[in-house]
Amino acid sequence: MKNGMNFFKKGKWLFLILIALVILPNFLKDEPYILHVFIMTFVYLSLAQAWNLIGGYAGQISFANHAFFAIGAYTSTMLLIHLNLTPWIGLFAGVVIAMCIAYLLGSQLLHLKGHYFAVATIAFAEILKLIFLSWKGVGAAYGLSLPLKMPSFYYLMWTSKLPYYYLFLIVAITSTILIYTIDRSKGGMYFRSIKQDEDGAEHRGIDTSYYKLLAFMISAGICAMIGTFYAQYILYICPRSCIDIMMSTKCILIVLFGGLGTVVGPVLGACILIPLGEYTRIKLGGGGQGWDYIIYGILILIIVLYRPEGIYSILRRYKKNVQKMLRG
Amino acid sequence: MLGGREMDLSYLAQVIINGVLIGGLYALIAIGLSLIWGVMEIVNFAHGDYLMAAAFFSYIFWSYAGLDPLISLPLIIIIFLSIGFGTQKFIMRRLMDSPTLITIAATFALSLIIRYGFFIVFKPDYRVIRDPLLQGSLHISSISIPIAKIITLLVALVTIILLFLFLKYTKKGKAIRATAQDREVAKSLGVNVEQIFLITWGLGIACVGIAGTMLSTFYYVFPLMGVTFVLIAFASVTLGGFGSVHGAVFGGLVIGLIQQLGGAFVSPALKDVFVFAVFILVLMFKPKGFFGKY
Numbered sequence: 001m002k003n004g005m006n007f008f009k010k011g012k013w014l015f016l017i018l019i020a021l022v023i024l025p026n027f028l029k030d031e032p033y034i035l036h037v038f039i040m041t042f043v044y045l046s047l048a049q050a051w052n053l054i055g056g057y058a059g060q061i062s063f064a065n066h067a068f069f070a071i072g073a074y075t076s077t078m079l080l081i082h083l084n085l086t087p088w089i090g091l092f093a094g095v096v097i098a099m100c101i102a103y104l105l106g107s108q109l110l111h112l113k114g115h116y117f118a119v120a121t122i123a124f125a126e127i128l129k130l131i132f133l134s135w136k137g138v139g140a141a142y143g144l145s146l147p148l149k150m151p152s153f154y155y156l157m158w159t160s161k162l163p164y165y166y167l168f169l170i171v172a173i174t175s176t177i178l179i180y181t182i183d184r185s186k187g188g189m190y191f192r193s194i195k196q197d198e199d200g201a202e203h204r205g206i207d208t209s210y211y212k213l214l215a216f217m218i219s220a221g222i223c224a225m226i227g228t229f230y231a232q233y234i235l236y237i238c239p240r241s242c243i244d245i246m247m248s249t250k251c252i253l254i255v256l257f258g259g260l261g262t263v264v265g266p267v268l269g270a271c272i273l274i275p276l277g278e279y280t281r282i283k284l285g286g287g288g289q290g291w292d293y294i295i296y297g298i299l300i301l302i303i304v305l306y307r308p309e310g311i312y313s314i315l316r317r318y319k320k321n322v323q324k325m326l327r328g
Numbered sequence: 329m330l331g332g333r334e335m336d337l338s339y340l341a342q343v344i345i346n347g348v349l350i351g352g353l354y355a356l357i358a359i360g361l362s363l364i365w366g367v368m369e370i371v372n373f374a375h376g377d378y379l380m381a382a383a384f385f386s387y388i389f390w391s392y393a394g395l396d397p398l399i400s401l402p403l404i405i406i407i408f409l410s411i412g413f414g415t416q417k418f419i420m421r422r423l424m425d426s427p428t429l430i431t432i433a434a435t436f437a438l439s440l441i442i443r444y445g446f447f448i449v450f451k452p453d454y455r456v457i458r459d460p461l462l463q464g465s466l467h468i469s470s471i472s473i474p475i476a477k478i479i480t481l482l483v484a485l486v487t488i489i490l491l492f493l494f495l496k497y498t499k500k501g502k503a504i505r506a507t508a509q510d511r512e513v514a515k516s517l518g519v520n521v522e523q524i525f526l527i528t529w530g531l532g533i534a535c536v537g538i539a540g541t542m543l544s545t546f547y548y549v550f551p552l553m554g555v556t557f558v559l560i561a562f563a564s565v566t567l568g569g570f571g572s573v574h575g576a577v578f579g580g581l582v583i584g585l586i587q588q589l590g591g592a593f594v595s596p597a598l599k600d601v602f603v604f605a606v607f608i609l610v611l612m613f614k615p616k617g618f619f620g621k622y
Contacts, residue, residue, distance in 0.1 A: 055429065059429075061428065061429050061432060109608070109611065109612065112611060114428035115365075115369075115371040115428060115432070116566070116611060116615055118428075118432060119371065119562045119566065119607075120607075120608055120611045122559065122562070123559065123562070123563070123604040123607045123608050124604075124608060126559055126600070126604050127601050127604045127605060127608075130598060130600055130601045130604075131598070131601060133597065134595070134597035134598060245555075249436060249440075252429075252433065252436075253433070253436075253437075256429070256430075256433050260429070290444035290447040290448045291444070291448065293440045293443070294440065294441055294444045294445060296437070297436075297438070297439075297440035297441035297444070298437070298441060300433055300434075300436070300437035301419070301434060301437040301438070301441070304423065304426075304433050304434045304437065305422055305434075308426060308430050
């Protein structure tokens with residue numbers, strides 16, 4: 001009964017926030033920049049959730065998020081340019097390709113421990129970037145501009161930012177719900193046990209390599225999906241902006257900042273760090289480039305040194321105190 | 329006029345010499361990374377940015393004090409020794425027992441702060457040290473070898489040999505190797521592990537300081553230069569096996585050769601693809617590298 005009450009309370013807050021997020025942009029129609037900040041927050045929130053699955057739950061430090069993101073972006077864009085296919089089919093193709101590559105890569109590399117897996121994924125992403133930079137078929141270093149179509153749901157193209165806002169809001173909510181479901185499922189428990197003690201999990205009869213591979217593939221699929229949507233939003237993709245290791249780094253920083261292996265952590269992290277980064281950039285103008293990264297760096301250093309569980313743990317402790325006070 | 333065959337041979341010789349010259353520098357960069365990796369099981373993602381910082385220090389000494397990189401080298405070694413001590417004392421010491429992700433995040437945060445600190449102060453421009461002491465090239469028939477690169481290779485060799493002798497024969501060096509093998513046993517045998525970590529960070533960063541200074545004599549200096557070098561250093565360390573001096577030398581040379589040969593005979597744009605491909609293959613089939621830990 002008490003649990004039910006708690007859930008209702010929690011649910012009420014969530015519901016209010018959601019309503020606000022749905023209504024809010026209608027007042028921001030003339031503020032495309034603020035809408036853009038919201039959209040980028042949703043993009044990074046979803047990417048961070050994808051990383052949270054492989055890194056936060058399964059404990060495998062991957063730096064390949066941006067590579068799968070780029071695979072999704074490039075696949076749907078190539079299909080749209082050459083076959084005039086709707087990005088929805090491109091999305092599906094991108095996700096399938098990303099998951100296949102994740103399968104091949106993961107089955108070869110996931111047995112590596114800690115640092116080794118991290119540096120191997122960096123090498124993989126870097127290879128992809130170098131190939132795309134010199135591959136004429138995908139625009140090489142010039143990148144690809146998406147052909148402009150009639151604004152429609154079918155082509156996932158609109159003239160205003162508002163539909164994109166709702167699209168990315170839905171993506172962010174969906175990925176968070178997905179992580180929540182996994183968190184509560186048996187699979188989530190297996191992922192956590194692999195992270196805590198891989199050999200122990202193996203001895204208990206958990207097929208660790210299967211579950212690590214599963215987490216890696218789902219994570220890659222989510223990234224590819226966001227890649228397609230992102231390409232449709234920005235309408236221009238190039239290796240230097242899409243296959244940028246800073247994207248994976250930001251995801252990791254967001255998850256660490258918010259709270260590793262929690263559903264709420266990445267949400268908190270993205271909602272604080274991304275607007276903060278964007279804000280410093282506009283405040284300081286073009287010359288302020290770089291300040292956002294310095295602020296990220298300092299925040300992460302502080303979090304890592306003083307509260308490696310992330311800021312969600314602070315909120316949780318605070319919440320307990322408040323509840324105690326309320327109960328008297 | 330040279331015949332086609334002779335031409336090819338001298339071209340090949342040129343490419344191999346380039347590979348060995350750049351490989352020596354890679355070895356010097358890798359050795360610091362390898363030392364820290366081997367002794368503390370920390371992968372320093374900020375390694376490339378320490379390299380960049382060293383190149384910038386050398387540039388600053390040149391442009392504001394008129395000191396040639398060769399003259400400011402001892403100064404930079406001392407500065408970077410202290411920076412290494414500082415990194416361990418103020419940051420990494422608190423993270424010694426943290427999980428891998430936390431140490432990776434900490435060094436990544438350091439990397440961001442160093443890289444974009446220089447980025448903001450010096451802007452993303454490419455800079456060059458003009459008229460250094462080391463200029464010109466040696467010419468042997470049609471092969472030309474820049475003198476700066478020869479000296480860099482020599483400095484790298486001397487540093488590596490000194491480091492090797494230090495680890496092999498001095499008491500502190502032996503303590504470092506013991507700590508790398510088993511921290512707990514070393515501690516129980518009376519090794520001051522904290523001090524060993526301090527020395528390791530100092531030495532590792534000093535090595536990359538030397539590498540950065542030498543690099544600045546023949547390469548552009550710019551804030552984002554660390555990114556490529558850190559990946560190449562990872563590849564060299566993994567190839568040779570972390571924590572091993574001759575492993576890092578072997579790794580650096582092999583990576584230098586692969587990069588130059590691939591760039592010359594397949595495609596210059598894809599030269600680093602070969603490096604990373606070899607790197608992934610080594611990780612797949614021989615994750616401990618070709619030389620073990622010490």
